[in-house]
Amino acid sequence: MSKKRFNRTSKCRFCRMGVEELDYKDTQNLVKLTTNQGKLFSRKRSGNCAHHQHSVKLSVKRARFMALLPYVA
Amino acid sequence: MYEGLFLIDNTHASMEWDNVVKHIHDILQKNGAEILKTEKWGEKKLAYKIKGHKRGTYLLIHFNTKSGAITAIKRDFQLSDYIIRSLIVKDDKIEEVSQIGVIEPIPARNTGATPEIKDAELLEKTDMAINVTGEA
Ligand SMILES: [Zn+2]
Numbered sequence: 001m002s003k004k005r006f007n008r009t010s011k012c013r014f015c016r017m018g019v020e021e022l023d024y025k026d027t028q029n030l031v032k033l034t035t036n037q038g039k040l041f042s043r044k045r046s047g048n049c050a051h052h053q054h055s056v057k058l059s060v061k062r063a064r065f066m067a068l069l070p071y072v073a
Numbered sequence: 074m075y076e077g078l079f080l081i082d083n084t085h086a087s088m089e090w091d092n093v094v095k096h097i098h099d100i101l102q103k104n105g106a107e108i109l110k111t112e113k114w115g116e117k118k119l120a121y122k123i124k125g126h127k128r129g130t131y132l133l134i135h136f137n138t139k140s141g142a143i144t145a146i147k148r149d150f151q152l153s154d155y156i157i158r159s160l161i162v163k164d165d166k167i168e169e170v171s172q173i174g175v176i177e178p179i180p181a182r183n184t185g186a187t188p189e190i191k192d193a194e195l196l197e198k199t200d201m202a203i204n205v206t207g208e209a
Pocket residue numbers: 012013014015016048049050051052
């Protein structure tokens with residue numbers, strides 16, 4: 001239905017994987033997208049495109065609100 | 074389609090789970106919601122303490138309702154004694170979202186003192202790698 005963005009040469013891991021949006025409930029994956037201190041990686045550091053960096057940020061913030069992820073470690 | 078995640082006080086969750094679920098369903102139905110799916114996540118350790126609670130039980134509910142009803146629903150949940158915290162998210166892509174699979178972690182960076190320079194280096198390397206594959 002929805003057109004998947006798929007680009008082999010993209011710097012953004014989610015574009016490469018064809019992932020549209022992240023899920024705030026997917027704690028196991030989200031934890032890999034934060035530092036040991038539970039902070040978000042910068043866009044530059046993560047290599048995410050604007051769309052996916054926004055999606056990561058929103059998901060991590062939602063997960064924090066529901067105590068699925070820490071605000072600070 | 075809406076998705077609500079509810080963090081429930083463990084004392085109530087262990088003593089009267091069915092009551093808690095009914096209580097939440099009642100609030101939703103009272104506000105005209107149609108419940109599509111109810112899923113118990115079970116008891117989990119919280120990432121940080123909330124009002125003295127170190128652990129809690131999560132309940133996930135998918136439901137349909139008119140967008141105007143959400144404000145009333147949220148207010149009712151805030152007044153509930155069973156619920157420590159709740160989050161309601163509008164989501165039309167729930168099925169897709171749950172099929173992401175495994176994400177490669179962002180590699181740990183050496184705990185050096187000059188992160189800016191390392192960022193720049195990393196960026197350059199990726200740029201070069203892309204150029205190489207592009208030309209080949
Ligand atoms: Zn992307």
